[in-house]
Amino acid sequence: MHIPDGFLPISQSLVYWIIALVFIALSLRWARREMSDEKVPLVAVLAAGIFAIQTMNMALPIAIVPGGVSGHVVGAALAAIVLGSPFAAVFILTLVLILQGIFFGDGGITAMGANIINMGVLGGFFGFYTYRSLNDLFHNRFCAAFVAGWASLFIPAIVCAVELAVAGTFPLTAGLISMGIYHAIIGIIEGGATAFALSLIFFARPDIVSDGKPTGARKAWDVVIGAGIVIAIGIAIFAPFYASTNPDGLDATFLSLYGAKSTNTPVLDNEKLTAANVAVTEKTGNKVSWQAPFTNYTLPGLDKPGEVLAIVFGVVILFVLGFGVSRFIARKN
C-alpha cells in the first residue's frame, strides 16, 4: 500500500503532506502530554519493534494467485490499542514510514504525506475507534481487535485506491475492486495477528495496555463524535437515493433567466442550456473552467455506489480536516 514517487502529481502530494503534517504535530503534542515527554525514547524503541513486526510475512488465507503472494501486518491498530490513543499509531507509523521511504525506498518521499495519512492516521483512527466501540458494545476484546485490525488495513487501502484515481494514475473501479479484495484478504492476517498479539500482551503484560477508559466528560464527547460520524456516513449512504435531481435555487434562477427551464416544471432544455453557458462566457469574458474530481458528487463509471463513495470520501476528508484543524488551534485549558 506504500504509494511510490511519481504516482501522485506534485500538487496533490503537497496537499497530503500538509494534512499529514497537521497530524504529525498533533501526535507530537500527544507524545509530550500523554507520554510525559521523557518517555518519548520508549515510543522510539517501540517504533523499531513495529518495524520488525512489519517484516513478519505469512501466506494469505485465500490464494488469489498460486504461490508467491504473502501479506504482513502494518501494526497501526495494535499500537493505537495498546498505547490507548490513535495518535500513538500516527507517531509510530510516521517514524516507520520516514525510515522506509528514505532508507529502503518503500513508499516515496513526495508521496509520504499520503502514506502517513493512509496507514498512520486512517489506520490508527479507524483501528482504535473500531476496537473501542465494538469492545464497549459486545465486551469481546478478541473480536473487537480482529475487526479493528481488519478495518485498519481495508479502509486505508480503499482510500489509497481513491487517491490514485484522483491522481489519474489508476482507474477508480478497477482500483477499488483490486485493492479492496486484496486488502480485505490481507486484512484477515492483520486482524488475526492483532487479536492474538493483543491477547498475549493482555496475558503477559496487562500493565502496559492502556485501559482506554475515558473520563465522564471525554466519554460524552466520544458519544457525540461517534454519533456524528455514524449520522454523517448514514446520510452519505442514503443521500444519493433520496436527493432531488432538480437544480438548486441559484441554478434554477439562472436556467429560467435564459429560458432553459420554466420555474414550475422540471424539464430542462439542453440546447438552451448550452446557449446560456455560451452567452454567459461571452458576457463575462471568463473562460476559465475547472473539472472537479467528483463532478456532481459522482465517480466516473460507477452509478449510485459511486455517488455514495464520493460523499463518504468527502465526509472523511472534512472530518479529518475539521478534527485536525480544531485540535491544532484548540487552546489548552
Next chain:
Amino acid sequence: MIEEIFYIEKSAYRDSFIHRLDARVKIIALFSLIIAMVAVPYSPIVFLVGGCFFIFFAILWGISRLPVVVYLKRLLLILPFGICIILFQIFFVNRYYVTFHAIIDLPFGIHIYAESVEFATILLVKFVVCISAIILLSSTTKLQDMLEGAGRMGLPAEFALTLGMMIRYLFVFGYIYRKVNESLATRCFDPFNPALPYRYRIKQVGYTIGTIFIRSYEQGERVYTSMLCRGYGRDSHIFVTKKPLRQAEWVFLCTSLAFVIAVPTWAWLVR
C-alpha cells in the same frame, strides 16, 4: 525488510567521493532530483528528463564504486507494488490522453491501448528514477550521518532524538527478528506451510508479533530508565556540531541543483 538494513549499511560504510560527501549535500541534491522528476507533468517530456536524470544517477553510482548488483538487488526488492500498478495501466484509459488507439484486442472486451502503454512507460520512468535516487542516497550515506545531516538542516531536535533512538534499535531488532525466525524454524514452524491449519499459523504469527511488541516495549523501558540515570530529561537533545561544507561539496551541490533545474527547463523548451 529489516534484515536488509545490515546489507545497506555495509554498502554505506564503503569509501568513495560520494560516500565522503556531507549528508546534507546528498539529501538536498537527491531530494530535489526526486521532486523535479515528480513535478514533470505526465507527458513524453518525462522520457527526456528521466533519461538525463538516470544518466546523472549512473555517473554518481559509478563514482561511488558500488557494484551494479547491489543496485539491481535493491531495485528488485522495491519494485513489486509500483510495477503492479504500472503493468495494469496498459489495459485502462486515463485522463491524460484524449483519444485511445487499441493495439491489441483481447477477449472479454479488454484492449491494450498505445497511449496507455506510453503512460505506463512514463510512470515506470518516474518510478525507477526516484527509486534509484533513494537507493543511491541510502547506499552511500550511513543512517547516523543522514540523521546528523537532517539535524543540521533544521529537523526539530526532539524528532531527531526520537528518530536517532529508533535507528539505533533498528539494528537490535534486526537481530531479534533473525533470532525469532531461527527459533521458529528450529521448531519446524513455517507460516507458509499449507499442511498446518490457517488458524494455528495465524495464532503463532500473532503471538510472535505480540512477543516482539512486548520485547520492544520492555527494551524501551530499560533504555528510558538507563537514560534517566545518565541525566536525560525534558530538554535533552542530540548535540550536533556545526560543520561547514567543503569547497568540493559546494561545487557538487551547486552543479547538481543547476542540473536538476536546467534539464526539465531545457526539455520543456525543446518539446
